Amino acid sequence: MVKPELSSEMTGDVTHDTLHHGRVTYTQFVNGYRTGLEPVLLAALVPARPGESILEAGCGAGAGLLCLNARVTGLHLTGIEADADTVALARFNLDRNHVSGYTLFQAEIPDMPRSLRQTCRNANGRFHHAFANPPWHPSGATPTSHPRRRRALFCDRNGWSCWITALAAWVMPGGTLSLALPAAAVCEAMRCLHEAEFGSITLFPLWPKAGRRAKIVLLQAVLGGRAGTAISPGLIIHEENGQYTAETRHVLCDGAALIP
Template sequence: MVKPGAPDAQAEAASGALQDETMDGHLLGGRVSYRQFTQGYRTGIEPVLLAAFVPARPGESIFEAGCGAGAGLLCLSARLPAIRGVGLEADAATARLARRNLEENGVCGRVTVLDGRIPSIPPALRQLAPGANGRFHHAMANPPWHPADHTGAQDDRRRLAMTMPEGGWHDWIDTLAQWVLPGGSISLALPASVVDLACERLRVCGFGSLILYPLWPKRGRASKIVLLRAVFQGRGYFRLLPGLVLHEDDGGYTPACEAVLRHASPLP
């Protein structure tokens, strides 16, 4: 039995394992301290861009499904310090790392990470949601892109982060839709190849006022990744925005992309 006030041995072991497996880094030009695993899945720029796409205002709340080590929630909190949020993460070690990142950035009191995987939601989420009927102002997700039967990454953590559950897109969108207040939004980072399916499902779930924001790898190149946003009970027309060119011809980021990635600007 652990004596009162003594550190939990299992927690200490988990903390030590995280220390051994991770490396220090930062986001938003150093505004955010960000630790991630040295092996397996590594964070790309998608969660940073997705966080800049969410139309949140100070004091509102956000739910992120598949939050990983917390990059999206941390970037959103840096841009809007008064935001409140909850992240859901399927991998227990990654969820622990996300909590550590939140703690190191001083946002633990406003942002929480729960263990869980779409479509199953832990009961604790309802109590953590600050909105009416246990819902949030906004939801966001950068879902896995590979089908459930793919034979990709050998690393278990990377495979989990990249592989869709059996229910695919429908499960993710259906689940997120249940947690958004009327007038609130869902923001998704998706492969361009599934935009039609995602738009259709969002409308089935009662969302409208869809906005599509392409991410162009370079000028003149086809978009492989897009950002898609919809409003619960929204009645506006579908809008296709100019989007963002990510890279110059020499491979460096464009000034507009740098403004988002380094200076915490919202997407233009």
């Protein structure tokens, strides 16, 4: 197997880190967008089983795909990312971690790649599960000057509904769509999901500390699901002393699922 290498233009612009307490090697850019907890926790929410097909929009350098692959074997992974250099970095990370059976596209939501259907192995050309950590800031907010960070953090004028509508069309009946969203976006997201015929919605709040308001909510819905909306107890991220809680360490370090 050929050892994956970064282009000479990238080598001085990255840091070499790890995920899941060293089980996953992970290279990311020094400047621009740096991976936070959200893609790791979101990947832990996806109820994937071996052999299923997975689609992630806005996959960045591949943190979510890598963490999901580390937890569930034999997945068919597809990632979409708008930034060309970040696509190259995601490919480097996936190859470096010996991930097989993946496809990456450079594309910007809502413009899905024309050949996306051919990458899915299901008869209807749709995926078992899709997930995304969309840009959080509305288009009217004051943007950052760094182009890669601006693209990762700021929505276009159609906001979160654009991402939900685009991804909803690629989930097979009975499949799930999982999102990491600011709490302020939940009402809009639920409206869009209902319009796309998703139900059985579960809200999974991420509490910064016990007794604090959740600013981030993970949300999961089932295409054709008929159950009502449920609010999970969620996850308390930090103890009062600032350390991760045992439950959070179990996900971040051990690669555990959020909902067993």
